[in-house]
Amino acid sequence: MACPSCDLLYDVAGLRDGEKASCSRCGDFLTRMRSDGFIKLQSYAIAGLVSLMIGCAFPFLSFKSSGLESVMTLPQMVIQLYEQGRPDLAFLVAAFIIALPAAVLVLLLVLSTCIIRQRYYAWMVPVTRLVFHMQSWSMVEVFFIGVLVSLVKIGHMATVVIGLSFWGYGAFSVLFIFAIASLDRLQYWNELDRLAGLQHAG
Amino acid sequence: MQGDTAAARHLASCHLCLKLADASLHHCPRCGEPLHLRKSNSLQRTLALLVTACVLYIPANVLPIMITDQLGSVEPSTILGGVVLLIDMGSMPIAAVIFIASVMVPLGKLIALFYLCWSVSRGRHINTRQRTVIYRATELIGKWSMVDVFVVSILVALVHLTGLLVILPGAAAVAFAGVVIVTIIAAESFDPRIIWDQQEQTDE
Ligand SMILES: [Zn+2]
Numbered sequence: 409m410a411c412p413s414c415d416l417l418y419d420v421a422g423l424r425d426g427e428k429a430s431c432s433r434c435g436d437f438l439t440r441m442r443s444d445g446f447i448k449l450q451s452y453a454i455a456g457l458v459s460l461m462i463g464c465a466f467p468f469l470s471f472k473s474s475g476l477e478s479v480m481t482l483p484q485m486v487i488q489l490y491e492q493g494r495p496d497l498a499f500l501v502a503a504f505i506i507a508l509p510a511a512v513l514v515l516l517l518v519l520s521t522c523i524i525r526q527r528y529y530a531w532m533v534p535v536t537r538l539v540f541h542m543q544s545w546s547m548v549e550v551f552f553i554g555v556l557v558s559l560v561k562i563g564h565m566a567t568v569v570i571g572l573s574f575w576g577y578g579a580f581s582v583l584f585i586f587a588i589a590s591l592d593r594l595q596y597w598n599e600l601d602r603l604a605g606l607q608h609a610g
Numbered sequence: 611m612q613g614d615t616a617a618a619r620h621l622a623s624c625h626l627c628l629k630l631a632d633a634s635l636h637h638c639p640r641c642g643e644p645l646h647l648r649k650s651n652s653l654q655r656t657l658a659l660l661v662t663a664c665v666l667y668i669p670a671n672v673l674p675i676m677i678t679d680q681l682g683s684v685e686p687s688t689i690l691g692g693v694v695l696l697i698d699m700g701s702m703p704i705a706a707v708i709f710i711a712s713v714m715v716p717l718g719k720l721i722a723l724f725y726l727c728w729s730v731s732r733g734r735h736i737n738t739r740q741r742t743v744i745y746r747a748t749e750l751i752g753k754w755s756m757v758d759v760f761v762v763s764i765l766v767a768l769v770h771l772t773g774l775l776v777i778l779p780g781a782a783a784v785a786f787a788g789v790v791i792v793t794i795i796a797a798e799s800f801d802p803r804i805i806w807d808q809q810e811q812t813d814e
């Protein structure tokens with residue numbers, strides 16, 4: 409492989425389990441060999457999707473002041489932005505924090521399940537490309553920091569109650585990062601190549 | 611001892627699947643992505659996107675990012691105004707988070723990318739490794755500027771007590787989201803390998 413940052417050539421075929429390779433010239437991360445990578449990926453994807461469902465289905469935060477109360481859920485947040493005359497913002501927020509990360513996890517779950525069962529289908533190649541393109545636009549962790557900032561920002565104005573979905577989304581953002589971290593580009597594509605080769609041979 | 615680069619052997623490394631393929635091919639034989647020895651027109655494209663981001667940065671700071679309607683008295687606030695308000699309220703840590711994410715990160719990113727483009731176009735070959743680190747940092751921190759846009763979105767949805775207290779989203783939120791998106795694409799169009807190409811030319 410060539411270093412993505414400086415193009416220097418490396419032979420990383422002899423890497424043992426758990427070993428990590430970095431570029432000696434520019435320091436960029438190259439790859440890490442992990443035999444249980446796909447099992448981990450699959451578990452993080454399942455757990456992440458369950459927490460996202462919890463994150464969307466229940467009240468996220470509620471706000472009480474002078475006897476009045478307003479309750480917010482994640483889907484409602486998108487609808488609210490849309491209704492306040494900002495469909496552009498509603499679309500961006502929905503895409504970055506719910507739609508894209510959810511699609512990434514669903515596709516990673518399907519792909520990792522196929523790989524664990526040693527199956528190869530031609531559609532896995534374009535689907536993987538799609539996952540890598542979408543993954544860089546997910547902003548789950550940034551959104552969760554935004555939630556914490558909002559809490560402090562309005563905490564003094566009134567009573568803010570944290571709902572079940574708050575914890576669900578918090579868990580989702582951690583699991584999403586774990587899932588992406590266990591997805592190694594080089595190892596993934598090498599495995600896909602190997603499965604494709606097996607299929608052609610058989 | 612340093613080995614060869616892929617380019618020196620006329621091999622192009624796929625940016626998506628990392629496969630090495632003959633540089634005369636137009637698409638990666640493994641994943642089908644467009645294949646280039648170096649990203650095409652990397653400098654021009656990055657510069658054009660940076661200028662776009664700078665233009666968007668003006669409405670993002672001048673227009674209100676959110677509008678607070680408390681008992682009928684309407685109060686628009688800008689990004690910087692929001693930071694000042696937080697300092698007045700004594701929430702220094704949150705003011706710092708918003709200031710770093712909304713002011714320092716996007717400005718730092720613009721300056722860093724302009725500097726990288728300038729240093730490459732001038733053919734400088736010093737601090738090569740540091741410049742690669744700067745590049746990777748701009749790639750990494752880019753999306754964190756979205757924090758303020760998300761904060762506004764949450765406040766709009768949460769603080770919705772009709773007649774008493776309502777928070778509305780301002781146009782700057784969209785402009786600012788635009789700045790973040792355009793700078794992310796600008797960082798993506800920059801090819802860090804061109805920083806090293808020049809060093810090799812001078813080494814020879
Ligand atoms: Zn390197």
Ligand SMILES: [Zn+2]
Pocket residue numbers: 624625626627628629638639640641642643
């Ligand atoms: Zn490829």
